[in-house]
Amino acid sequence: MTDPAHDVDTLRERALTTLTTARARTSLLTSCVEDPDLTAQHSPLMSPLVWDLAHIGNQEEQWLLRTVAGREAIRPEIDGIYDAFEHPRAERPSLPLLPPTEARNYAAEVRGRVLDLLESTAFHGTRLTEAGFAFGMIAQHEQQHDETMLITHQLRKGPQALHAPDPEPAPLLTGPSEVLVPGGPFTMGTSTEPWALDNERPAHRREVPAFYIDTTPVTNAAYQAFIADGGYDDDRWWTPEGWAHIRQHSLHAPLFWRRDGKQWLRRRFGVTEVVPPDEPVLHVCWYEADAYARWAGRRLPTEAEWEKAARHDPAGDRSMRYPWGDADPEPEHANLGQRHLRPAPAGSYPEGESPLGVRQLIGDVWEWTASDFAPYPGFQAFPYKEYSEVFFGPEYKVLRGGSFAVDAVACRGTFRNWDYPIRRQIFSGFRTARSGDV
Known part of the structure; x- marks a missing residue:
């Protein structure tokens, strides 16, 4: 006892x-x-x-x-x-x-x-x-x-003020670029996580058809291919609202990027550097993520799909706290807590992958999903409506998974973040999905 x-x-x-x-x-x-x-x-x-x-x-x-x-x-x-x-x-x-x-x-x-x-x-x-x-x-x-x-x-403009070591280089990922998540029900949300916030509650069963999801977040190199193919100049890939937004604000690349001859540079915490090709793309808005996915012949995952990929253990038909199980995050699992000031290379943290082999679902970059921010069935505001309830609606899109800037206490497999689809200053990236059959 x-x-x-x-x-x-x-x-x-x-x-x-x-x-x-x-x-x-x-x-x-x-x-x-x-x-x-x-x-x-x-x-x-x-x-x-x-x-x-x-x-x-x-x-x-x-x-x-x-x-x-x-x-x-x-x-x-x-x-x-x-x-x-x-x-x-x-x-x-x-x-x-x-x-x-x-x-x-x-x-x-x-x-x-x-x-x-x-x-x-x-x-x-x-x-x-x-x-x-x-x-x-x-x-x-x-x-x-x-x-x-x-x-x-x-x-902030000015010289570098913060310092942290870079993540370890990741070995070349030789596995598949996408993973099949079998269709069927799973338990979404939580009723037992003691410090979970109101929008993560209550646990409920959700039916999710089979789908494929990227093994890792979309990289800078992959996103550069979208830019090089004229992605920002072709309205076929954009929602009407997204196309109007990028035209109005003359967007042609992620925030903090600029072209220098044949290469892309970025500003990161006061330092200008060449955009690393193998890192997950960062500082893109929902419209950009959605347009890239369309260009690639894919789509953004729904919030339920993302959580099933991150928490569902098909062997035990149960939902885990994290992709790797129920243990709290350790440094070998994920890039969290401002330990580094950048995402780790795509394919990092094999010990943090899900049972189906999906990596970096926790940490590195917040991942845009296709879903609007909405309450779960049986939602009750606690301890105040202004934490979640006042934000429910189609004007906000859900992000999942946390980033290198998120501490483990504020990052779980059930944790939900949300923002306007135009936001780019946040540490946001994405991965793509497609519908599939078993």
Whole structure:
């Protein structure tokens, strides 16, 4: 029989580790540049870095100290300033934001009180405290903003501020370029993952006809072939909305790419380099991914197809937490957590492949799917509608799998991301699929 005290100790240790890991990353992202870079808005699509820093602390205070612990507010006067729904990103530089030192001190004060709270919290009694959900939610929230801040660093002009080793070169992938996923039902979503967010719930059976899916994400070399074949100049491959968008904005290649003679260059975190042919393509919008798939005689996978490829174990007819099984991600499984500042070469991480042989479903690049963001049958908003419910609708497309910028706490086989189909500053790529018979 499991010792309940041991369970509580394990949960407390997990909460402490994930909160500490997130704060170390936040500190790195906000200490590697000078204060003027923290207060500047590097793109109207993004907040000043100092806004994210104080917002992280404010959300942590509101949910853990006020809601869970019932304590009085530390800085109630700033709640509106750091309400993401009250002020669009483009307006945030004009707000009376806490200066960098004050923002750091505020976030540190909140965290100190949260760590004290963590020592005395019982991990049961309410839905928020069950299995430490509220602590997990806040750790995921901070890591999501860390990814947002990393996007801001990519958009930032100026010299390189962040450094990380490159992924190991991958051996040439000699297997098939696509994998057949047999048709039939599988369990999509989860009702048991303790820190899963509301849009991942509940688990439900989904019937998916047989289909083929790429073994790896689409590479830069493959995408360059699309460009070279006039893909951006042929309306046959584009939806009407996509064609209008690329014409209006004069798009001819992924974001941050530019042509230099016979080669393509890209800017990556302050460094200009030749586009590596074997890496998954990055910084493409949904329209570009969809157009490439049409040009290749294929299509984007639906969200259900993607999840079945990532989680279904045909031998046991069960859904796993990750492509490799139920164990938490380790470095040999996937490129996560800003360990590297780029995707790993296509075909990397053989230990992270699915039972059917699909690789890099977790980490490296967010993968666009064909699906609109919609609730699962039986969805219930928790703990607030603004996390998921207000975004449901055809204007958002679903992305799956995470990227090199995502921490493992915010990346599961069930985790769902969403964005407008025009978005390119995010760490987005894709793989393609086609319908098939058993």
